[in-house]
Amino acid sequence: MSGPVVKLLMRRLLTVIPTLILVSLLLFCVLRLLPVDVAAMSLPPNATNDEIAAMRIEMGLDLPLIQQYGIWFGDMIRGDFGTSIHFRTAVSTLVLDTLPATIELALMAMGFATVFGVLGGLWLFYARGGAVEVGLDLGSVALLSIPEFLWALFFMLLFGVSLDLLPFIGRLGSGVARPETITGFLLIDSLLSGNMATFMDALRHMILPSAALGLSAAPPIMRILRSSLMDVYQEDYIHQARQRGISEGRILIRHALKNAFLPTLSLMGVQFGFLFGGTLLVEIIFSYPGMGNLMVDAIRNADLPIIQTVGLTYCVMVLLISIVVDVLYLVLNPKLREA
Amino acid sequence: MTNLNRRDILQLLGIGVAGAALPGSAVLAQAGRDMVTIAWPSDVPSWDPNQRFSPDAQSLFKLVFDQPVGQNPDLSLTPSLMTEWSLAEDGLSLSFTLRDDVTFHNGAPMTAEDVRYTFYERIKAGHKLDIANSWRHVTDIEVISPTSGVFRFGSPAPTAPQWLAFMGSYVVPKAYMEEVGVDGFRDAPIGTGPYKLVDYQMNSRLVFERNENYWGGVPEIKTITVDVIKDTSARVAAVQSGQADLTINIPVRETQRLDKTEGLTGEINAITRVILLQMRHDGEFAEQKLRLAAHHAIDKAAISKAFYGGAAVPLSVVSPPGTPGYVEGYEFAYDPEKSKELLAEAGFSADNPAKFKMAATNGHFPSDYDIARALLQMWKKVGIEVELEVIEYAKYFELNRGHKLPAATLYSWDNATGDPEIFAGYLLNPKMPFSSWKAEKPGDEVLRLFGEPDYAKRIAGYQALNREATEMGATIPLLQSVQTLVRKSDLDYRLYRNGWVLGNSMKWG
Numbered sequence: 001m002s003g004p005v006v007k008l009l010m011r012r013l014l015t016v017i018p019t020l021i022l023v024s025l026l027l028f029c030v031l032r033l034l035p036v037d038v039a040a041m042s043l044p045p046n047a048t049n050d051e052i053a054a055m056r057i058e059m060g061l062d063l064p065l066i067q068q069y070g071i072w073f074g075d076m077i078r079g080d081f082g083t084s085i086h087f088r089t090a091v092s093t094l095v096l097d098t099l100p101a102t103i104e105l106a107l108m109a110m111g112f113a114t115v116f117g118v119l120g121g122l123w124l125f126y127a128r129g130g131a132v133e134v135g136l137d138l139g140s141v142a143l144l145s146i147p148e149f150l151w152a153l154f155f156m157l158l159f160g161v162s163l164d165l166l167p168f169i170g171r172l173g174s175g176v177a178r179p180e181t182i183t184g185f186l187l188i189d190s191l192l193s194g195n196m197a198t199f200m201d202a203l204r205h206m207i208l209p210s211a212a213l214g215l216s217a218a219p220p221i222m223r224i225l226r227s228s229l230m231d232v233y234q235e236d237y238i239h240q241a242r243q244r245g246i247s248e249g250r251i252l253i254r255h256a257l258k259n260a261f262l263p264t265l266s267l268m269g270v271q272f273g274f275l276f277g278g279t280l281l282v283e284i285i286f287s288y289p290g291m292g293n294l295m296v297d298a299i300r301n302a303d304l305p306i307i308q309t310v311g312l313t314y315c316v317m318v319l320l321i322s323i324v325v326d327v328l329y330l331v332l333n334p335k336l337r338e339a
Numbered sequence: 340m341t342n343l344n345r346r347d348i349l350q351l352l353g354i355g356v357a358g359a360a361l362p363g364s365a366v367l368a369q370a371g372r373d374m375v376t377i378a379w380p381s382d383v384p385s386w387d388p389n390q391r392f393s394p395d396a397q398s399l400f401k402l403v404f405d406q407p408v409g410q411n412p413d414l415s416l417t418p419s420l421m422t423e424w425s426l427a428e429d430g431l432s433l434s435f436t437l438r439d440d441v442t443f444h445n446g447a448p449m450t451a452e453d454v455r456y457t458f459y460e461r462i463k464a465g466h467k468l469d470i471a472n473s474w475r476h477v478t479d480i481e482v483i484s485p486t487s488g489v490f491r492f493g494s495p496a497p498t499a500p501q502w503l504a505f506m507g508s509y510v511v512p513k514a515y516m517e518e519v520g521v522d523g524f525r526d527a528p529i530g531t532g533p534y535k536l537v538d539y540q541m542n543s544r545l546v547f548e549r550n551e552n553y554w555g556g557v558p559e560i561k562t563i564t565v566d567v568i569k570d571t572s573a574r575v576a577a578v579q580s581g582q583a584d585l586t587i588n589i590p591v592r593e594t595q596r597l598d599k600t601e602g603l604t605g606e607i608n609a610i611t612r613v614i615l616l617q618m619r620h621d622g623e624f625a626e627q628k629l630r631l632a633a634h635h636a637i638d639k640a641a642i643s644k645a646f647y648g649g650a651a652v653p654l655s656v657v658s659p660p661g662t663p664g665y666v667e668g669y670e671f672a673y674d675p676e677k678s679k680e681l682l683a684e685a686g687f688s689a690d691n692p693a694k695f696k697m698a699a700t701n702g703h704f705p706s707d708y709d710i711a712r713a714l715l716q717m718w719k720k721v722g723i724e725v726e727l728e729v730i731e732y733a734k735y736f737e738l739n740r741g742h743k744l745p746a747a748t749l750y751s752w753d754n755a756t757g758d759p760e761i762f763a764g765y766l767l768n769p770k771m772p773f774s775s776w777k778a779e780k781p782g783d784e785v786l787r788l789f790g791e792p793d794y795a796k797r798i799a800g801y802q803a804l805n806r807e808a809t810e811m812g813a814t815i816p817l818l819q820s821v822q823t824l825v826r827k828s829d830l831d832y833r834l835y836r837n838g839w840v841l842g843n844s845m846k847w848g
Contacts (some may be wrong), residue, residue, distance in 0.1 A: 037737045044392055044469035045736050045772055046765075051472075052740075087385050088467055089525065097541065153572055161580040168573070169582055170543045174376050174564045178538065287568045289543035296569070297382075297542065302733045 005327055012323045023315045024076070027308050028069045036302040042085040072308075082305035086297065091309045094294055099313065100184030101171065102283070102290035105213070106275045108206050112214025113271060117221025121264070122252070124226040144219040149281040151212035156285065159208060167201075168208050170287050176201045209286040213278050217271040224267050228260035235259075262333055269325030273318040372847045373561035375830065377840070378568045378583035382542050386528035387521060388509035389457060392469045394753045397506060398840045399565060402547050403444075404509035404530035405555075407435065407454065408500055412835045413661070414611065414757040416500055419555075420449065420510055420531065424503070430495030430792030437486040441554045443512045444529035450485040456513035458490070466521060470507040495790040497797055501756040533558045533843035542567055547842065559846035578603065578825050585826040587840060590705070591648040594823040604828045607650035609819050610838035611757045613657055614710070616697075616815035617748040617766070620778035623695035624746040630812025632681035632693070633747070635674045636721040639817055642713055646706035647821050654816035656805035657752075657762045661836060664759025664801040671809050671816075678721040692724045696745035703732040704751040704820065711749050736772050744775045751820060755837035759801035764789060767808055776813045 039056040040047070047055075056062055060071055075082065081091040120140065127133040160168035167173055171186055179186070179193040187206075190199040232238065233256060241251045279292035287293075291310055298306035379399070384391035388400045409419030423436040441449040459480045462471040476496055481489040490499065502508060510531065516524045528536055533555060534547035545565040549558050566583060568574045575593050577583035579600065589597075591607060598605030616633075624630050639653035655671040658664030687693040699711035708729065715725050728745060730738065738744045752773075754761040765773045768789070769782035776782070784804050791797040808814050822838045833844035 035737075036733060037740075040737055040740065041733060042467075044472045046472045047772075049740065086391070088387075088390055089385060089522075094541075156573060156576050160582075161576045164580060167582065168580075169378075169566045169568060169577055171540070172544070174374070174544075174546075174566075175562075178540070285570045285573050287543055287566055287570075287573065289540050293542045293569075300733070302731075 005330055008326055008330055009323065012326060016319050016323075019319060020312070020315065021073075024073060024308075024312055025069065027311045028072060029065070031304050031307060032065060032068075034302070034304075036304070038085060038302070038304055041302050076312075081309045084298075084303055084306050086301040086303045086306075091305045094306060095291060095309050095313055096184070098289060098291040098294045101186070101288060102276070102279050102292060103317075104185050104187060105206060105210055105279060105283070105288060105290055106272065108210035109213035109217065109275050109278075110268070110272050112211050113217035113221060113275070114268065116215060116218035117268075118225060118264075120218060120222035121225025121229070122257075124222060125229040125252075128226070128230070140219045140222050143215065146216065148213050148216040148278040149285060151215050152209065152282050152285040155208045155212050166208050167205050168286055169205075171202055171205050171289065172198065173201050173205070205286075209282050209288055212285075213275050213282050216278065217275055220267055220271060221264055225260060225264045228263050229256055232256045232260045258332070262329060265325060265328055265332070269321050272321045276314055276317055374564065375560050375562075375585065375842065375845055376564045376566060376583045377842070378574045378577040378586035379565050380567075380569055380571075380574065380588050382545075382567045386525045386536070386539070387468075387511075388528075388530070389461065389466075389468045389470045389507050389511060392506045394506065394755065394838075397755065398838075398842075399545065400509055401532065401839065402534040402563065402842050403528060403532040403536050404511070405441075405532050406504050406508050407437075407510060408503040410504050410756070410835070410837070412833055414755075414836050416504055419504070420454075421503070424500055426497065426499060426792060428792060430497045430499075430790065431492050433490040433492075433496070433499045435488060435490070437488075438554060439486050441531050442552060443515065443531055444535045444550060445512070445515060447512060447514060448485070449510060449512070449531050451480075451482045451488040452485070453510050453513045454488060455480040455482055456516070457510050458508075460513070461511075468507070473502055473505070473507065495792050497790070497792045497794070498756075498758055498760045501758045501761070505756050505761070534563060542569075553843075555843070558843040560842060563842040563845075575825075581827075584830050585824065585832070585840070585845075587822055587824045587838075588705070589823050589825060591646070591650070591821070591823060594825055595648060597825045602828055604826055606824045606826075606834075607648055607821050608824060608834060608838070609650060609652055609659065609836075610822045611659055611662060611755060611836055612704075612751060612753045612820035612822075612838070613654060613659060613762065613816060614651070614704070614749070614751050614818045614820050615654075615657055615766070616714075616817065617744065617750045617775040618812060618814055619744065619746050620776050620813070622746055623693075624812075626685050627812050628681045628685040629687070629693055629695075630815070631810075632678040632685065632687075632721065633718060633723060634671060634809075634812060634815045635678035635681065636717050636723065637714060637815070637817065638673045638717060640673070642710055643818055645713065646709055647818070650821045651818040654819055656802075656809055657766055657814055657816045658759050658801070658805055659757075659819035662757035662759070662762070663798045664762055664805055666802050666806050669806055675721050682722050687722055689722045692722045694724045694726070695747065696726045696728060697747045697749065698728045698730045698735075698738070698745050699749035700732050700735070701729045707749060707751070710817070714749070739775055740772050742775075742777070747815070748775060753838075755839070757837065759798065759805065760789065763801055763805050763808060763814075767804070767813060778813070780811070781808055781813060 039059055039061055040052050043051055043055055060068055084091050084094060124136050127136055156168045159166045176198055179189040179195050179198055182189045182192050186202045187199060190202060241255055279290055280295055283290045283292035284296055295310045381395045383396040383399050384393050388404045405420050407419060407421045409417045411417050420437055420441060421435045422438055424433055426433050437451055443449055458474050459477050461468060476493045477490055478493045479491040512529060515529060533550050533553045535550055537548045538546035547563040549561045551557055568577055571589055574586045575589050578586045594605040594607055597603045618624055618630060643649050643651040643653060655669055656666050682693060699707055701708040711727055715727060718725055764785055765771055767776055767781060768774050768785045769777040781804050788797055788800045829848040831846050831848050
């Protein structure tokens, strides 16, 4: 199995490079079209026109666009993503400080989406042909139409304010000591430092934002799983299994679900990409110090170096996710391995 | 059909929501009389307090750092790190005496060398600092002794004392910053302020511990936690749920609602922020009668009532009541009939309406876009048709620099000092990017007042200028803006007229 996987990895990694170059070029050019004077933004409002002109030269904004891109790209290759206009700090530091929080949140949200989506899909399939299916179907459409930020506000008001069950501000409660930063992932770092109280507190803080993100991503998974199961149930091997006297539950879990899960897996990869995008508003609502929160600040302040880098980071994340999904696909599907 | 029953499905679903049933963490319960949690709408741009001008960050900076000159709640200047200061008659120098009992959080004494470093050496060294622009006229700071020195200016600086109490003017430790570097300082900032920063999670949480050696008296509250909550609804939820003890800048209606909630107190406080229409002297608004007609048509009290619960004070000059530049007893009347008369004199009528363009932000300050739309309706009633263009705040200065703002721009202006130079002086100075009015009149008078070192003459000059600017339509002042604040009723704090909410002024009742 490792041979095809390695080949696939090599092939995908080779396509990643031109994709990233293309995306970086696109990002750079689109952002330069914005009517924003980056030099003026980097100075206080009472800066003189001469000071702004000098800053423009210092930032290389007087150079031809392609030359500017070349400098930016060259610096980027060397790990220098520039300095934030607003924070006046290395962009790489800002992104690296916030990325683990977003990844952690997105992973947990994907966990929620998977659980809700798979179980919901099974329920939809189980209830097919009856009045319950119609109700569930309508319910899933309704869920699909509710964006993540509405879930966020709803959960915050219900579980945070009315029921007072869960915290909804930040990553940790007041007075809870942060563990030493080892990986940047709070859950992992608190486990590595053996601090279970911090781990549990961090987990509790992640429930509402990840549920808000996950719930908005779950309905498509639910529906595609139901459709896939329906297709699989038309296959001969399902009928043969029944004739062999295997229980319906076992047929579903052991035989049908594995095959029906492949298209669902592809969709989950796509949904994971969307989840990353969804973190922008959810992180703001829950004061979650992730990359989405940083991006919103950057957009408000027209902080182009951050916008470019965060945009590129999102792109890298999506590409990585698609590679992981392809590998999983290969692992789960013997036909593909043989091909 | 499958043999899975409803119970199986529900059990499976139960796994998904198991997280919600996690046991409550005891560490969440932090109710204590020695700590306060504040829900604040924004973070500091960085922990270098000289680096970026950010009005909302001042209350946070003032926990860790001190300014040479302080302000009382009524905004009058008061000794802080400086016990005395004296501006020379020609405004070209300012001598000062420092306290001799101030130490930074690392125990090092604060001296005149630190003042020189902050306001002169850092700027000369080319550190990227916003204060480099406000103190660019400093030619030297002479250190006479550890507790005394003299600022030297290249041109008269009559508002230097006010600037010593204004944005960005925080004394930083020379030796420590040189030792750890600017980046190191931002990671582990120390100041002379009433609190030490002990934990900082950017865009999320700031934790401050009381400075037990604070020269200004040990604060009542031991620990202050600031949760950065940018979303308004989340701030409301935080204070309503008790997860925060105090918050600011939430909608007026929510403030009024929470004020009726047991245990909470809502306040709508007028602050030194003005909302005005920035006017252009040329183009569609070159005709003075048209500008004045536009002003007479605005019912400011109705706007205040509609969007600020009536708490925003209608203004006739660009200085709010209680500040030195305010003109007592002067009122520019709301008079739609007068507006129509002026329009008729200028050759306009309902059939031939005056037309111009206006810019406004949407979300930069509370109800900005709503106010702009209300203005459009008021103007329409007298025969003025306005095309509204929504701009990003970030675009404002760029458009103004390029002289590309439309005839009028709805704008909000903060001035924590209350000094008229930083109101009318900046807003009508034709050489500054804050003014869209570039005409000689009253521009020349503004430039003269910038060099007037005599305080009484300067203030009298600005009062006259404020009135003149309104009467010639160089500006249309609208309202003194408000700051909403909701707190637990037993949490006391000192109300500053510039909107500062200082942790060291808080105590539980």
